[in-house]
Amino acid sequence: MRTIVTALWISLLLASSALGQLVASRPPDGLAVSTGNLYFTSHDAAGATVWRTSQTSVPGQESVLFWEAGARFGDIAFAQINGAFFGFFFAQKGNVVTIRRVPLTGGNAVVIATVTDVDIVNTHQNLATDGVNVYWQDAGAIHKVPVGGGAIAVLDQTQANAPTAGIDLRNGVITYASVNDIRFVPVGGATTAPSVRTIAHASTTVTALSAGASSVFWGERNGAVRVKTSGSATQTLPFPSTLMATSIASDGAAVAWTRCLGQCELVRFPLLSGNVVPIAPNAFGIHITPTKTLFWADSAGVHRRGFNQ
DSSP states (O other): OHHHHHHHHHHHHHHHHHHOEEEEOSOOSEEEEOSSEEEEEEEOSSEEEEEEEETTOOTTOOEEEEEEETOEEEEEEEEEETTEEEEEEEEEETTEEEEEEEETTOOOOEEEEEEOSOOTTTOOSOEEEOSSEEEEEOSSEEEEEETTOOOOEEEEEOOOOSSOOOOEEETTEEEEEETTEEEEEETTOOSSOTTTTEEEEOSSOEEEEEEOSSEEEEEETTSOEEEEETTSOOEEOSSOOSSEEEEEEEOSSOEEEEEESSSEEEEEESOSSOOEEEEOSSOEEEEEOTTSEEEEEETTEEEEEETTO
16 A cells, blocks of 8 residues: 555656645645745545645645535635735535635635525636635525625626636726626626627537736637737637646636536646646636746645746
8 A cells, every 4th residue: 555655646746746746735626826926625535625835945844724524615815905904715514605805814704695506516616805805606696795794795607617717807897708708797797788798609608717907808609719819800819628627717818718528628828838737626716926836726735837947
């Protein structure tokens, strides 16, 4: 048994070396990237944890912010509120799903909303906050709730689609997918019909999306990854595959995405060589930082890799 375990560990180390560096070896359920830190959730047979670690950390340097027995946590987002930083995350215990708030210095987590029709296991990047409200998509609508808790408001109706592609909050606007329609809605609510706020129509169900200042990237169930820039026609990015995009990130000049279907890959564009890299299963949460560093989560943990590596 020891020989088998050792061989497996060596294989994981070799794989991690080829991919970049492991920041944490705990398989995340949700991942958020700040200026210098990473915040993620994970679970095991005993319970669920919210973690904090530095972007330059190695496995074992994570700090526990909150733990709960018999629970499972999901997506996590963060914001600065009155000078202090807080994390917001999905939590499921039994059949009840809530949104919790926890100080990013650690401490007790409080419930700010009880939600329904949210698949926290299969949906990723489906929680966002601007420090005033927390936003998410369920099977029938885009919702918001104040960061301190209170009444839940409906911002826009959507078609039932599980899992969702996630939401993207930028400059007071939420971009989301309603099956194969990609739309936006202001955080204050819509005053126009959904057809007026439809950015693009995908050929199949949207599985991941990322909105930039002037472009929206999305992945489709058929494996295609496309981009729509204001005033331009929809374009299909290279590296076609039947693997579905599970997360997409762009910094304007570059784009990267994870894609999975039995196996998983990391794709970077543009790049001179080595655009497609095999990665561990259950990949999601790709981010590109201003220093051109990629972070993503998969069943091996949280990874760090320079965009041009």
